[in-house]
Amino acid sequence: MESSRGTLKRSLGVVPIVFLGLAYMSPFAVFDTFGVVSNETHGHVPASYILITIAILFTALSYGKMVKIFPEAGSAYTYTKKTMNPQLGFLVGWSALLDYLFLPMINALLAGIYLSASFPSVPAWVWILGLILTITIMNISGVKIAVNANMLFVLFQLLVAILFVVLTIRTINGDVNSGFTLNPFYSEDIKLSLLFSGASILALSFLGFDAVTTLAEETISPEKNIPKGIFLIALIGGIFFIIVTYFMQSLYPDVSVFTDIEGASPEIAKHIGGILFQSIFTSGALVSVLASGLASQMSASRLMYAMGRDGVLPRKWFGYLDKKTQTPIFNLIFIGLLSLSALFLDLVVATSLINFGAFTAFSFVNLSVIMYYVKNKQRMKRTSFIGYVIFPIIGLVFLFYLWFSLDQLAILFGLSWFTIGFGVLLWITKGFKVMPPEYQFVENN
Template identity: 50%
Template sequence: MEQKAVLQRRLKLWHIVAMGVGYMAPMAVFDTFGIVSEVTAGHVPAAYLLTIAAVLFTAMSYGHMVKVYPSAGSAYTYTRQTLGPHAGFMVGWVSLLDYLFLPMMNALLTGIYLSSAFPDVPQWVWIAGFVVLITTLCLFNVNVSVSVNALFVAFQFLVVALFVVLAAYRLSAGGEALVSAQPLLSADASWGALLTGASILCFAFLGFDAVTTLSEETVEPRTTIPRGILWITMLGGGLFFTASYFAQRLFPDVSVLNNPEGASAEIALALGGVLFQSVFLAAALTSTLASGLVSQLSGSRLLFAMGRDRTLPGPVFGYIHRSLGTPVFNIVLIGLISLTALVLDLLVATSFVNFGALTAFTFVNLSVIIHYIFREKQRSWLALLRYLLLPLAGIGFVLFFWTHLERNSLMLGGAWTLLGLLYLLWMTRGFRREPGTIRYEAAEGSG
């Protein structure tokens, strides 16, 4: 009988929280600040509060499902078990967009940051170096990756804390009160603008999705992962809200900035001079490194789950290296895909990531309703609240976010979905078989 490949359980709660927050890239709060401030007319903190409320519904759904299926695969596994293997494959296929292209985004951002600081060095050098470093770290025991990631996250929190201290000092020195309702509520605020801002910011909260792919490597995942999801959402949300609040107090009108779409460098320079701007750049780099590390780890685990189920070629995607204990082929593959940062731009990568993330969010909420309400027939008032009304609220917010996707996201995501559907048709011989029933005899026989 063929032995099922499994991952070893090594991760604890602090590991999960560090990985999730690292995936969220805390320094990204300053990269999006200028754009969202323009959209919301100077109410970025209020948009963050709305975003936290919106994503909490979906975060709770992830927590419910990991208690039932504490294995690698995340939305793919939950959908496969509740809606069937065909739907599960398609959700897994589309979710791959998130995990395959986020490492590429981080590689590209690293190239942009370092090229601006060292213009004499070609950007491709930084991109290639980033990909090699992240791929190498991911190949080792998962605890190595987690420890490195925790250091990156700690440094980013320190820089944000330093920013808050400097901002509070600047406000106090200028005779302004530290507490003001202006960034949260004013005559210029509108629900439509705040919701639009939230649709931009929601993608900063993908960390809770990523850590569910590590369930199979987590000690007591049924309790650890749901607690981790809550900590990730609240810690990340608290950092985003606090940083954006003080940034908005300093710059209530971002039109004074030369480049609102790249506001972080100007904010740092205005607040602490060239030295603090250099510290900000270092934190931005650790942000891309941490996010790139976790996204490559998570993506390799999703590919592993699909390979183990044989919805992708099992001998390659379902392989675990005996001594390293990691899916090495998947890690290297994502590293190679990340090298597309040499030729693709940030808009294409963002379009893929957004489409994949919203697909996963939608089907995880649906999976909760199907599993608890229809399969387990939990119909008490409390169950209806937890497993029907709250997931429906999550779906409602996600549908709103869907309506705000850019045309590129819909077109590129739709093309990828069509490609997956064609592969599914071939694999199942026109839906006459279940996904994963094809045996890759030639590949298996050669091993």
């Protein structure tokens, strides 16, 4: 295979960037965790969402600063190697691959679960294989096709969610035992420790808000559009989650009435709109899986492309860029094949794989901002200390709490993956005797 190297083609503006980020995050994630977090926080899901939204916004600011300085593909991998050192950058990129590589697999697994429930006579592997083939072909066809499809998918999810809220409000108005109060945000029995515990679970709703930084080389004026886009993604997502869960919590202050707390949202959909709306709600969940799978596979391929172009992954394959479609076609196929592991894993194990990678990326982006300030403070304004040190530290403090909230399975998988990466690093640096290879990014005119 002849390797085509260079930079990716710039074609994306801020609107497609926002839709891609929302697709990766998946607006329907709000429904997946509602029952569990409501039980954990004693009916204060919106309050927990406020906490995690604020925390994520601080990290979003750090991503924005880094992409202004380094408008390249690679995200946390690139920022760490540029501000600290290439060896650590490789390990951060390697750890972040857990999040990027396995999220497409989780979406394939969810597609199998959803569709098998609706069509039990069809084997789950048919749906899993079908989703993987669909998103792989769409991504190989070019970034524009994938972006346009994702915009439609996100709009459909938002319409279903709006209909969900409208039906919830109608149900509350017709129920003498329900009403609109501030209790979902604050009540006398609220406990801050439980809110933070809930927030650590809800952090999963924001996984992927950072993924658009991997598309910096395909974005027009990335120094302006990526920071604006990533902040809007986190802000819009947070506001959406808070509003939806407020109405859900108002209707059901106590989710113990449900036989299956994890499946509370589909039961609520049936209660407020009957079988017809439950079917529409299920279709929204399926579209959510397709959109998130499409966006996550795209982002993962760009991270691998950046590492392949550097040569820390085999350049011949991972650094290859198709001349016609301007997509890292081998990476997309590789991720599609890896997603087939959904045929053998369950959802609990699969989800555990991604948390370690996501929290590693978030943490080191905040650290990268601080290190950049330390190295360049002589030529920076005095007021820069707030944005380059104070804000990232606030983001780190919350992330440290999230690290301690990780379950043992996530930590075990994460450390095992990290150990493999360390071995790879030893090999490519010949026992740290040479520096990891690095591609010198030059903008194509």
